[in-house]
Amino acid sequence: MSTVYKLDLGLRYDNQLGYSTFQPRINTSYAFDRFLRVRGGFGVTSKAPSLNQLYTGNRYYDYMLGDGIYSVPGTGFIGWIESFKLAADNPDLKPIKTYQSEIGFDLNFKFGTFNLTGFYNTMKDGITTVEDPFTKQASLIQLNSTTTPASYDVIGKRDIYFFSNNLINALKSEDIGAEMFFTFNRIKALNLDIQLNGSFTKTTNTPNKIQYSASTILTAPERYAVYNGLVTKSEQLNLGSNFNYHLKKVGLILSLRTEHILMMNHNRNQNRYPIGYLDDRMVYHAIPVADQTNTDKYGHLIQKPVKGDESLQRALHNFHLRISKDFLNGFKVSVYTTNVLGLKPTYIDSVKVRNLYPIAEFSLGAKLEYTF
Numbered sequence: 001m002s003t004v005y006k007l008d009l010g011l012r013y014d015n016q017l018g019y020s021t022f023q024p025r026i027n028t029s030y031a032f033d034r035f036l037r038v039r040g041g042f043g044v045t046s047k048a049p050s051l052n053q054l055y056t057g058n059r060y061y062d063y064m065l066g067d068g069i070y071s072v073p074g075t076g077f078i079g080w081i082e083s084f085k086l087a088a089d090n091p092d093l094k095p096i097k098t099y100q101s102e103i104g105f106d107l108n109f110k111f112g113t114f115n116l117t118g119f120y121n122t123m124k125d126g127i128t129t130v131e132d133p134f135t136k137q138a139s140l141i142q143l144n145s146t147t148t149p150a151s152y153d154v155i156g157k158r159d160i161y162f163f164s165n166n167l168i169n170a171l172k173s174e175d176i177g178a179e180m181f182f183t184f185n186r187i188k189a190l191n192l193d194i195q196l197n198g199s200f201t202k203t204t205n206t207p208n209k210i211q212y213s214a215s216t217i218l219t220a221p222e223r224y225a226v227y228n229g230l231v232t233k234s235e236q237l238n239l240g241s242n243f244n245y246h247l248k249k250v251g252l253i254l255s256l257r258t259e260h261i262l263m264m265n266h267n268r269n270q271n272r273y274p275i276g277y278l279d280d281r282m283v284y285h286a287i288p289v290a291d292q293t294n295t296d297k298y299g300h301l302i303q304k305p306v307k308g309d310e311s312l313q314r315a316l317h318n319f320h321l322r323i324s325k326d327f328l329n330g331f332k333v334s335v336y337t338t339n340v341l342g343l344k345p346t347y348i349d350s351v352k353v354r355n356l357y358p359i360a361e362f363s364l365g366a367k368l369e370y371t372f
Contacts, residue, residue, distance in 0.1 A: 004031040016048040016095045040103040049093040053127060053167055059086040061134070063160055065152070066141045072150040080152060084136045090167045098123045112184035119177060126171030130209045131163040133224075133282040161282045163212065170209040170229075177201035191246040202235040212278070217300040222277035225301035226284065230268055232308075237263035251326035261316040268308025274301040313347045318359050332369040338362065 010025040023046055029039035061084045069079045104117030140156040179199040186193050207229030215222050238261055245254040273292040277285055291297055322336040339362040346354050 003033070005029070014046060014048075014095075016046065017054075017093070019095055021046040021095055021097070035108050037106040037108075038103075039105070040101075042101045043099075045098045045100065046095045047098070048095045049090070049127060049167075053090060054093060055089050056167070058088040059164060060084065061086060061136070061162055061164065063136075063138050063162075065139055066143065070143055070150070072143075072145055075145075075148075075150050078150055080141065082138055086134070086164050093127060093167060094125050094169045096123060096125050096127065096169070110185075112182060115181045115183075117179050119175070119179070121175040123171070123173040125169035126173055127167055127169060128171040128207050128209060129165050130168050130170060131212055132166050133212075133278060134162055134164050135282055136160055136162075159281070161280075168209070170207055172206045172208060174204045174206075175201055191248065193242075193244040193246075195242040196239075197241070198237075198239045200235070200237045203233070205232045207231075210275070213301075213303060215277075215300050220300055221279055222285075222298070222301055223280050223282075224278040225274040225298075225303070226276040226278065227272055227274055227303075230270060230306060233267040235263065235265050236261065251328075253322075253324040253326075255322040255324070257320045257322075259316075259318040259320075261312065264312040264316075266308065266310040268306050271305045272303035274298055277301060314345070316345050316357055316359055318343060320360075330371045332371070334367040334369075335365070336367075337364050 006027075006029045008025075008027040012023040012025075014021045014023065023044050025041070025043035027039070027041040029037055031037040062081050063084065065080045065082055069077050072078055099122045100119070101121070102117050102119040104115065107114040136159070137157045138160045139154045140158050141152040142155050144151045144153050177200045180197065182196040184194045209229045211227045211229055212224045213227065214224055238259065240260060241258045243254075243256045247253075274287055275292060276287050277298075279285060287298065293302070295302060318338075319340050320336070320338045321340040322334060324332060324334040326332050338360045342362045343359070345357045345359065347357055349355055
């Protein structure tokens with residue numbers, strides 16, 4: 001067999017919410033002979049925000065006026081709330097972009113084929129929630145208990161400060177890893193097909209946003225500490241297999257799929273030093289890098305380090321079974337189960353409580369098909 005080179009090019013254009021996006025895709029491969037083929041690819045995809053992210057509806061903030069709850073003789077307890085309507089929806093959300101690149105090779109043995117692919121994916125402009133400081137003017141009131149029922153008089157205005165949650169494009173994610181498939185030739189004597197698969201993925205999520213936390217000293221001029229968003233990292237190693245056994249004489253196919261999670265780690269360990277603060281009027285002040293760890297100046301803003309190390313305590317396994325029967329009259333019946341063994345693996349959490357791992361629970365289903 002002579003060498004064969006292939007090149008596939010594609011381009012897609014979308015106009016999503018007024019944003020123009022070009023989505024190219026390149027796939028290429030080079031076969032040296034029947035045994036070895038090298039391949040690679042690169043592509044860009046774009047996904048528009050969902051409707052429930054764009055159109056969240058009006059948001060309201062309720063503020064209790066005056067001293068809160070008043071005790072009025074002959075009336076009981078009474079209070080008044082002023083509501084502020086905040087900007088609705090998130091019309092400025094942009095499409096999420098993902099850059100995908102991969103390289104791999106295929107080996108053709110006499111007894112089967114082996115495929116290995118390494119990949120690196122980057123997501124930009126991911127959507128995340130952010131707190132925004134707001135300033136509004138609330139009414140200053142004075143109780144008027146001479147009326148029935150009691151009422152109030154507005155004697156002025158005062159500034160109030162609060163936070164509102166909004167959605168913005170401020171999340172970056174990186175995936176790096178590899179996946180492999182080993183497909184064996186059918187064992188003709190048994191009518192058995194076997195495939196093995198595995199994957200390793202390491203993911204880093206970096207929110208390009210800031211977070212707030214109230215000062216531990218209420219009288220300090222620094223009312224809220226400002227921190228960088230928490231970076232999270234995770235990695236996972238999976239193995240699996242597929243077995244398909246065909247009984248031609250009775251038109252029966254038995255399919256068994258196995259899943260094995262051998263490693264699953266999550267890491268959020270970070271120090272929480274403030275990069276700035278908000279004063280009593282929600283004005284931001286940056287803290288010089290040299291002072292961010294100064295406990296004498298900003299000890300009331302420094303938080304305890306985040307401890308978020310979680311690791312799989314033992315390997316997780318799951319098994320899924322499917323049985324299909326073909327009838328000569330064109331009907332086909334399939335019965336399938338997830339977690340056919342009813343496995344319920346557990347782990348011990350940080351407070352010594354036993355919990356169930358979130359694997360697929362046992363379920364049973366059936367499907368009827370007719371071909372004519």
